[in-house]
Amino acid sequence: MNAATLPDIFDDPAAGWPQWLDARRVDDAACAAAYEGTSAPLRAFLKTGLALLASHFGRPAAQQHGGWSDPFNGFWQESHRCPAPWAIVAFPPAYAAAARLTAAFLPGLLAQVPLLGAVCVGAGSFTPTPQALLALELGGVEDVFCLDETGLCRLLEETQPGPGRLVLLHKGELDIAVQTARHLNIPCYEERCAPALALPQPDLFDMEALVLAHGEGCVKRARTAALPESPSAIYTTPEAARAHCHLSADRPFGRGAAPLALTPGCEGFWLHDGLTPEFFAIRRMALGPL
Incomplete structure (x- = not known):
């Protein structure tokens, strides 16, 4: 049986929510x-x-098909x-x-x-x-x-x-x-x-927008507690954010290991x-x- 004669069981029917929902x-x-x-x-x-977020991810093609043939092997x-x-x-x-x-x-x-x-x-x-x-x-x-x-x-x-x-x-x-x-x-x-947020310079950021983004409790902890040792994100200046991406990989884990460094204007963004x-x-x- 070749691909052209595969039975209907291999077709992809459209999804739908149950009626009771x-x-x-x-x-x-x-x-x-x-x-x-x-x-x-x-x-x-x-x-x-x-x-x-849309710019970061782009928009992959809905369907992608590919293949290769290796006669040598x-x-x-x-x-x-x-x-x-x-x-x-x-x-x-x-x-x-x-x-x-x-x-x-x-x-x-x-x-x-x-x-x-x-x-x-x-x-x-x-x-x-x-x-x-x-x-x-x-x-x-x-x-x-x-x-x-x-x-x-x-x-x-x-x-x-x-x-x-x-x-x-x-x-x-x-x-x-x-x-x-x-x-x-x-x-x-x-x-x-x-997430644990590091806010070393909170005055640079719109706190109301951060509360909308993360909830009041999360932002309150970031403002009142000591800077977390291993934050999920650091909110900092553009210069410091760029420098964050160039930190040496052989440094001890700590704030430098944060996967995100966000600048003013990115309060409504998350990954x-x-x-x-x-x-x-x-x-x-x-x-x-x-």
Whole structure:
């Protein structure tokens, strides 16, 4: 059987959310209210972060097919890359870090995942924070839902075809979803704690924008506690940020090991270490002898 006569089972059907999920959809008016309730200067910080993130990653082709033939060694290879059929970004109701939420879903959009949803996971009656809704509104995420843990696990089980991709922003509250994803062989990325930020010169930065980006508690710790020994990011001058990238690799680990150095104007930007458009891609490979 050659590639032209492969059975239909190898076709990729379009993904779709289960019908019952629509009843748990967050009203568009809530996202619009979060947008209108945020000042234009603060929205501009997040828009800058979106643009910088898109510039950093670029936009990979939705479908890539390649291959080679090696007559000398007697082998051939073909490969195919395409977006995962769906992706879910889940977070608890208290999550209020707009930049970090943006950095969780935008790589999936840039990878051109056809079905991407955000799920706020809690108990009882709740809605996402205005900061989360603002990030989703600015990023163009149209499918936003509120579910309990059981509902999220049911969604992971029923959304087809699979596996898709799961991103969790939590501090242990969503561990049951981690277990479900593992059982279903769904690749899962986790942010399990707020980042440690180094702010040696806080007066250079817009604190209100940083609070919108990371949440009040995260920024308060950065301003009042001693500089962390191993920060996730250093907020500093452009000159110091450039110099940070040239630090000698043989120095002891410490602040110089921070993966990010951000300058004024980047308050609305964030990168999750290892969460790139590649995480949201599926790769298939075929090899054989000539």
